[in-house]
Amino acid sequence: MRQGQIGAQARHTIVARGAARLAKGAAFVSGLVTTAAFAQVTPDQVTEGMSHSAPGQLSMMQPATPIATEMQFFHNVILLPIIIIISLFVLALLVYVVYRFNETANPTPSRTTHHTGLEVAWTAVPLMILVIIAIPSFRLLTRQMTIPTSDMTLKVTGKQWYWTYTYAKDQNGGFEFDSNLLDQEKLPADKLRLLDVDNEAVVPVGKVVRLQITADAVGVIHSFTIPAFGVRMDAVPGRLNETWFKADREGVYYGQCSKLCGKDHAFMPIAFRVVSEKDYQAWLNTAKAKYASNAGPVTLADASIPAQRQ
């Protein structure tokens, strides 16, 4: 009697603890959404869950561009409910079959092998579900792949194992620089481990940035990824891939190489600083002087610029 009581109590505690954890998770997620939507941000701001993943984060990274917002909508509002409904439906069918048609409950099984109506239904219904998913999916894919009239072009070259950013000469640039992971042994307290770099790429806020992505001509395939921008594109030697983003808010956004590219694959992070147009022009001027020695014959459409380290 007494034991039963304790058992019930323990169960109750476990359930309560689980509920508390769930509530905490929900508060955390809604907190992230609020931060994303209303917080005043400065160019220096690193937002957990958006700039990089927050500890214990379950959902996708919060979006910082219209495309990333659409991707989240597609995943959270269209795909997820469909997946959940299908999974529950299949589970319910399985449970029903196990209980209703086991040997005890149904000693003489039916001899049916074909049922035209059923077969048409279980082909047509999934087909219709796929069509329903395909329409918004292809629409989003088209939006991703169609580069709108761009305000600036930035060339990104994946190397072993760091990134090089090239700013076009006809866009007040004409320089390139390498972006290397900071020395992890002497990492300053305000820097992020395995994410912060010595030279960040800087782009203006609210502008369409066309990215030309390639890899070192004598190198390997990398993949340029910034989750908050909804951008992922392979960097392939000898091939110039293009994609775009338009960052809606200032701040620092991180990404990582997303294609296994060799021994330092985990140590070639991507860091983009989004600043106001005024700050961007100011940065261009200082960067031009800072990276003057990297001026070289910089051509944006040339995918085979030789490796060049600072």
Ligand SMILES: [Cu+2]
């Ligand atoms: Cu890589």
